[in-house]
Amino acid sequence: MKVIILAAGYAVRLRPLTLTTPKPLLPIGGRKLIDRILERLAGTKEIDSIYVVSNHKFFKNFEEWAKSSPHSGKISLIDDGTLTNETRLGAIRDLELSVKTKHINDDLLVIAGDNLFHLDLKDFLKFAKKHGNGVSIALYDVGSLEAAKRFGVVGIDKDRRVVDFEEKPRAPRSALISTGIYYFPKDKVSGIIKYAEHEAANLDAPGYYIKWLSANDKVYGFSFSEKWYDIGDIESYKKADEEYAKKKESKRNGST
Numbered sequence: 001m002k003v004i005i006l007a008a009g010y011a012v013r014l015r016p017l018t019l020t021t022p023k024p025l026l027p028i029g030g031r032k033l034i035d036r037i038l039e040r041l042a043g044t045k046e047i048d049s050i051y052v053v054s055n056h057k058f059f060k061n062f063e064e065w066a067k068s069s070p071h072s073g074k075i076s077l078i079d080d081g082t083l084t085n086e087t088r089l090g091a092i093r094d095l096e097l098s099v100k101t102k103h104i105n106d107d108l109l110v111i112a113g114d115n116l117f118h119l120d121l122k123d124f125l126k127f128a129k130k131h132g133n134g135v136s137i138a139l140y141d142v143g144s145l146e147a148a149k150r151f152g153v154v155g156i157d158k159d160r161r162v163v164d165f166e167e168k169p170r171a172p173r174s175a176l177i178s179t180g181i182y183y184f185p186k187d188k189v190s191g192i193i194k195y196a197e198h199e200a201a202n203l204d205a206p207g208y209y210i211k212w213l214s215a216n217d218k219v220y221g222f223s224f225s226e227k228w229y230d231i232g233d234i235e236s237y238k239k240a241d242e243e244y245a246k247k248k249e250s251k252r253n254g255s256t
Helices: 032-039 059-068 089-102 121-132 190-198 206-216 234-252
Strands: 001-005 049-054 075-079 110-111 116-118 135-141 152-156 162-167 176-184 219-223 229-231
Touching: 001 032, 001 089, 032 049, 032 229, 049 059, 049 152, 059 075, 075 089, 089 110, 089 206, 116 176, 116 219, 121 135, 121 176, 121 219, 135 152, 135 206, 162 176, 162 206, 162 219, 176 206, 176 219, 190 206, 206 219, 229 234
Parallel strands: 001 049, 001 110, 049 075, 135 219
Antiparallel strands: 110 176, 116 229, 135 176, 152 162, 152 176
């Protein structure tokens, strides 16, 4: 199985923190955000390659990080060639680029590079493989309709099939949102390229593809209750950083 970590965004809402450092390399409780993602991947033995998509502006930052990563043997970096937020390719184009340049023809797990979560990926993958006739996405209840306005809001039926998907709706129908974790069975990966080639209008957020896919194929939603953080702005970043720092301090005090 292959993994793509989408890390080519410019995180303008986190400036000035992200003027010289990409969001996935920001520290959360003393550890880089992307390292916390890799920690969640560590227990998944079937992963043989991890592709990290960066923009050109921060590509050297990721090169330095990858050299010192304990997972360096599995990590490959992809430069999408962009230098500014205004010229960014968008997540779907970055996915297309990754699949094409790395000739991905295998089961594929895609994770947004700003994803901070406690979901046990083994549970998600077990669900995804059980529903292998479609794509699976990880879902989380953010607790309020107001909070849901910032995300892709999902509706599912009794069979866990996605029957409604709306990207950043003004009036959300529920607080169940897509977290930026997606599983594509091997035979569904080529659909990413087909969508990118024919749906040029909506190529930024992956949710646009999931919305289209749920109307044209099968998409299933796996809901989890473990902690999930949105690192979207300075306030949410500081909150997550403080919570993880407190956890680290508690562990240190408990061990002495």
